[in-house]
Amino acid sequence: MHDFQSLGLSEQLLLAVEQEGYTTPTPVQSQSIPPLLDGRDVLGVAQTGTGKTAAFALPVLQVMSRKKQHGARHIRALVLSPTRELAAQIDERFSAYSEHLDIRHKVIFGGVNQNPQVRALQKGIDVLVATPGRLLDLIGQGHIDLGRVEFFVLDEADQMLDMGFIRDIKKVLNLLPKQRQNLLFSATMPKSIADLAASFLHNAVKVDVSPEEVTVDRIAQKIMFVRKADKRRLIVKIIKQEKVSKGIVFTRTKHGANRLVKQLAQSGINAAAIHGNKSQSARTKALASFKKGDIKMLVATDIASRGIDVNDITHVFNYDLPNEPESYVHRIGRTARAGKSGIAYGFCDDTESGYLVGIQQLIGFDIDVDDTHEFHFIGAIPKPNQKPGKIKSATSGNSKNNSNPNKNKRRSSQRQSRPQQSNQKSSNRNSNRQRPSNKRRNRNRSRNNQN
Numbered sequence: 001m002h003d004f005q006s007l008g009l010s011e012q013l014l015l016a017v018e019q020e021g022y023t024t025p026t027p028v029q030s031q032s033i034p035p036l037l038d039g040r041d042v043l044g045v046a047q048t049g050t051g052k053t054a055a056f057a058l059p060v061l062q063v064m065s066r067k068k069q070h071g072a073r074h075i076r077a078l079v080l081s082p083t084r085e086l087a088a089q090i091d092e093r094f095s096a097y098s099e100h101l102d103i104r105h106k107v108i109f110g111g112v113n114q115n116p117q118v119r120a121l122q123k124g125i126d127v128l129v130a131t132p133g134r135l136l137d138l139i140g141q142g143h144i145d146l147g148r149v150e151f152f153v154l155d156e157a158d159q160m161l162d163m164g165f166i167r168d169i170k171k172v173l174n175l176l177p178k179q180r181q182n183l184l185f186s187a188t189m190p191k192s193i194a195d196l197a198a199s200f201l202h203n204a205v206k207v208d209v210s211p212e213e214v215t216v217d218r219i220a221q222k223i224m225f226v227r228k229a230d231k232r233r234l235i236v237k238i239i240k241q242e243k244v245s246k247g248i249v250f251t252r253t254k255h256g257a258n259r260l261v262k263q264l265a266q267s268g269i270n271a272a273a274i275h276g277n278k279s280q281s282a283r284t285k286a287l288a289s290f291k292k293g294d295i296k297m298l299v300a301t302d303i304a305s306r307g308i309d310v311n312d313i314t315h316v317f318n319y320d321l322p323n324e325p326e327s328y329v330h331r332i333g334r335t336a337r338a339g340k341s342g343i344a345y346g347f348c349d350d351t352e353s354g355y356l357v358g359i360q361q362l363i364g365f366d367i368d369v370d371d372t373h374e375f376h377f378i379g380a381i382p383k384p385n386q387k388p389g390k391i392k393s394a395t396s397g398n399s400k401n402n403s404n405p406n407k408n409k410r411r412s413s414q415r416q417s418r419p420q421q422s423n424q425k426s427s428n429r430n431s432n433r434q435r436p437s438n439k440r441r442n443r444n445r446s447r448n449n450q451n
């Protein structure tokens with residue numbers, strides 16, 4: 001197994017990594033860092049939680065500090081990220097990793113006053129982390145020049161396309177110098193992303209740590225069939241019964257998220273909504289209170305939740321089942337991180353049975369049903385031979401499922417031992433700071449890589 005030294009990182013970066021408490025590189029790190037240090041382009045299939053930020057930030061920082069620049073600072077690395085939260089988290093990682101380097105970085109995103117961002121840009125920065133809208137805005141106003149960028153990182157590319165950023169990405173690409181190093185990271189690799197990657201990566205090294213299959217196998221999951229009108233009472237009951245201290249609830253709409261926050265408050269449960277209509281300061285505040293534990297429940301829509309890096313979430317509620325099976329996998333991946341155990345509850349009403357069928361097809365097994373609650377509603381159980389609900393063909397990721405004919409078999413055999421054992425296993429998953437857990441995680445991931 002690799003350690004950070006053997007990946008060729010400099011003393012300053014090794015020190016920063018050590019201060020972060022990392023002992024062993026994650027698979028995406030040990031596979032991406034050496035080729036990136038060699039100047040290669042990298043195409044990474046990895047989602048948040050795999051350590052992908054360090055996988056690109058560390059080598060970018062190292063190469064940048066190796067090639068000292070003279071004269072005024074200018075943007076040498078551009079990281080594009082789909083959401084403000086993710087952009088802020090990436091920037092925060094750059095702070096940690098560049099602690100012992102003379103590198104200045106800045107994050108810019110919309111929804112906040114641009115003046116502080118402009119002032120920072122005017123002082124000169126080396127690394128710019130940005131969401132596409134604000135980036136193009138400030139380029140349009142003449143505050144940003146991308147003409148000397150040496151590294152271009154496109155993060156969460158699938159999410160970028162889902163959010164309709166493809167034209168913005170192409171505009172940005174046109175402003176970059178031809179000679180540069182490129183990195184693209186995406187949780188899934190549908191054809192649209194493969195095509196985008198082919199359009200600007202050169203002879204890229206492909207790194208695939210697709211963690212979804214590990215994730216779903218190792219998180220305890222339960223489905224509860226329930227009438228739509230009873231979902232609220234059901235969730236309140238579970239939150240109280242299980243004394244949930246840190247949970248995320250997913251709703252389909254922003255309106256639904258707001259409504260549920262109010263309803264939870266009426267039952268004495270402190271919650272906050274996080275979605276695209278909330279101002280940046282409200283989102284930042286909600287996330288901070290949640291991390292601190294002042295707010296027990298975060299009620300989120302998919303887009304806002306993506307990339308939220310809170311390590312000790314114990315419960316994920318799919319209050320509305322997603323109509324896109326991939327989203328289910330991303331959502332439940334919010335729990336059981338960093339060595340904590342977690343459970344994911346899915347509420348399925350009679351309009352959502354088809355979605356459940358689609359989700360179970362994607363993950364390759366039937367999720368255990370909890371029918372012991374007072375709201376159990378048989379009318380929501382999928383009919384035999386029921387067809388999956390609406391599935392977006394381009395991004396559903398079904399190709400992944402199809403690519404491994406043995407996967408379903410393996411999953412079914414693993415199912416025998418759940419849920420007890422899976423809870424146990426999930427408590428060991430993604431332990432970012434404990435050596436044994438990392439080993440276990442790496443072993444599992446590399447097992448998956450071989451598939």
Ligand code: AMP
Pocket residue numbers: 020021022023024025026029047048049050051052053054309431432433
């Ligand atoms: P990311 O996938 O980049 O969002 O990282 C997920 C989390 O893992 C972050 O909290 C990182 O600080 C942490 N992390 C990244 N690399 C390692 C590592 N090698 N060992 C332990 N934790 C890590």
